[in-house]
Amino acid sequence: MDCEADISATARGDHLAFGRIVLAHQDRVFAYLGRMGLDSAMAEDVAQETFLRVWRHAGKYNSRLGGLTTWILTIARNQALTRLSLPVPRTETPVSDDTLEIASDAPLPDEQLVTQQRQQQLQAALAGLSAADRSLLSSSYIDDLDLAAIARIEGCSIGAAKVRLHRARQRLKQILETDHE
Amino acid sequence: MNDDDIDALLLGKPLGAPPDFTARLTALAHATPQAQERSRALGPWQWASLGAIAGLGALQLCEFVFVAFVAAGAQ
Numbered sequence: 001m002d003c004e005a006d007i008s009a010t011a012r013g014d015h016l017a018f019g020r021i022v023l024a025h026q027d028r029v030f031a032y033l034g035r036m037g038l039d040s041a042m043a044e045d046v047a048q049e050t051f052l053r054v055w056r057h058a059g060k061y062n063s064r065l066g067g068l069t070t071w072i073l074t075i076a077r078n079q080a081l082t083r084l085s086l087p088v089p090r091t092e093t094p095v096s097d098d099t100l101e102i103a104s105d106a107p108l109p110d111e112q113l114v115t116q117q118r119q120q121q122l123q124a125a126l127a128g129l130s131a132a133d134r135s136l137l138s139s140s141y142i143d144d145l146d147l148a149a150i151a152r153i154e155g156c157s158i159g160a161a162k163v164r165l166h167r168a169r170q171r172l173k174q175i176l177e178t179d180h181e
Numbered sequence: 182m183n184d185d186d187i188d189a190l191l192l193g194k195p196l197g198a199p200p201d202f203t204a205r206l207t208a209l210a211h212a213t214p215q216a217q218e219r220s221r222a223l224g225p226w227q228w229a230s231l232g233a234i235a236g237l238g239a240l241q242l243c244e245f246v247f248v249a250f251v252a253a254g255a256q
Contacts, residue, residue: 013215019207026198034196043196048206055210115194122190141191173187 003068011058022051025069028142029076035138036080037126046083050076070149077135077153084131125175133168140165
């Protein structure tokens with residue numbers, strides 16, 4: 001069964017069809033949120049809220065306004081931007097598994113260490129971009145999304161998306177090069 | 182650093198969904214009511230109300246025209 005049929009079935013309250021939609025889109029949503037700079041806990045919260053909105057408002061989906069992936073990523077984007085705009089609570093930062101790995105005395109294989117350093121470098125560089133630019137950059141790496149779909153997610157024209165994407169890449173490159181020196 | 186390096190960085194090690202994510206979401210959906218989409222078509226009572234309002238409006242207009250006509254004739 002294709003996704004269009006699944007979303008129609010979801011609108012009629014079919015939980016199995018909803019499960020198929022989640023399964024088909026969850027990796028794209030998590031990858032998108034991760035590239036936007038959300039940590040795994042926040043990404044999970046946002047992804048959960050995104051899919052629950054898909055469940056609640058499946059009847060509002062209109063295929064003439066864009067594909068299902070575009071609709072889901074638009075919801076994810078709005079949720080992520082709202083979350084990122086909230087003040088960060090001043091609580092003790094929970095220690096993630098990644099942090100524990102870094103803090104551990106156990107030696108890491110060189111390759112793993114280099115990958116980890118690159119990811120940290122990337123996260124730091126992404127933090128230098130605006131949340132909207134991170135979203136744009138992130139959606140440009142999702143398979144099957146053309147520039148028109150990206151523009152629809154970002155709520156701008158194709159031309160504006162193209163220009164903003166180019167500028168965001170240039171800015172990211174600049175930050176990464178500055179950090180590298 | 183060139184474009185390929187940026188692509189490699191952004192594509193490397195993407196965040197993935199936890200293994201039980203789909204099952205958890207499906208369970209949550211069972212406990213979450215769906216939003217009731219309002220029908221855009223008007224119901225019979227709405228049509229009747231609209232008809233009554235339009236009828237009253239037309240009557241008042243006729244009354245106004247009649248009164249104006251009589252008043253003009255009296256002068």
